Amino acid sequence: MHNRANNDIIKQVKNIEILYEDNSLIIVNKPAGLAVQGGKGVKTSLDKLLPALLVHRLDKDTSGVLLTAKGQEAASNFSRILGRGSPSAVKMYIAVCKDKPEKDEGVIKDELLIRGKVKKSETRYRVIYNGTLPVENMKYSVLELELGTGRMHQIRRHLAMNGNPVLGDDKYGDFPLNKKLYREMKLKRLLLHASRLIIRENNIDIHAPLPEYFKPFMPS
Secondary structure, three states, X not given: OHHHHHHHXXXXXXXXXXXXXXXXXXXXXXXXXXXXOOOOOOOOEHHHHOOOEEOOOOOOOOEEEEEEEOOHHHHHHHHHHHHHOOOOEEEEEEEEEEOXXXXXXXXXXXXXXXXXXXXXXXXXXXXXXXEEOOOOOOEEEEEEEEEOOOOOOHHHHHHHHOOOOEOOOOOOOOHHHXXXXXXXXXXXXXXXEEEEEEEHHHOEEEEOOOOHHHHHHOOO
């Protein structure tokens, strides 16, 4: 049993794409479905698989760029940098959402309730593609987003609050539409991806390729 468990962990590590590594950090392309941290009911998590310390977080169902640090000093340094927000660090995302925002680009500043406290929040977005789904001719959009703040589930909540929930979102999304997408397009994942991380003072600019399940929704 012990050897089988070790083999499972090795297999998980091999499936994690390393996008960049130096003497202070490892940046990976986290697959959707892998939790970043362990907890109740979590059998496998990234913090158990990599020999590095977490610096920032991604939802379990969100894929993409994730930075981990080699050692406490590096972790503290990158936590400081990422905590400042833009322009020191830029976090970009790609999301596929229902319908189309009223404007082709803009800023969502709806406040969010976080652990009982109302927090100012900011998400910048730009529409990069509009399409029609083969599910009841439903309109959808592909957005490029940039975090101005880093609140829990911020992008998912902001888009849902503005009538454009992320497709495949089982917490804030359009549940009847999600069921149809699963039946007719076999969509099993949240269509939210951390696509790019820029840390200017370290000359780091890392892109993570989109997972295969995004392809039916992207321009050909």
